[in-house]
Amino acid sequence: xxxxxxxxxxxxxxxxxxxxxxxxDYLQNELQKALGxxxxxxxxxxxxxxxxxxIKKETLHEVGSAKINNISIRHSARDYVQKLLRSKPxxxxx
Numbered sequence: 716x717x718x719x720x721x722x723x724x725x726x727x728x729x730x731x732x733x734x735x736x737x738x739x740d741y742l743q744n745e746l747q748k749a750l751g752x753x754x755x756x757x758x759x760x761x762x763x764x765x766x767x768x769x770i771k772k773e774t775l776h777e778v779g780s781a782k783i784n785n786i787s788i789r790h791s792a793r794d795y796v797q798k799l800l801r802s803k804p805x806x807x808x809x
Contacts, residue, residue, distance in 0.1 A: 733799065736770060736786060768789060769789060770787065771786075771788075772784050
């Protein structure tokens, strides 16, 4: 699977997500807590990152409509994400 070109600048939240995921995989609820955001806001940003083929979401467990999802950077996107994070000014503030 190839990376879709990113036609717009990534948002500050999307860069934060990539920075966290570059260090380790997260369960979706853990990622939400780490970012201090709402579930709908996180869902919005994850959909954008998935659409760019930068991350993958894997459902580990499902009960009714509730899902436990593992979120990770796609193996094929790691080098690209690393370059993205390095190229952003003030990345320590991300």
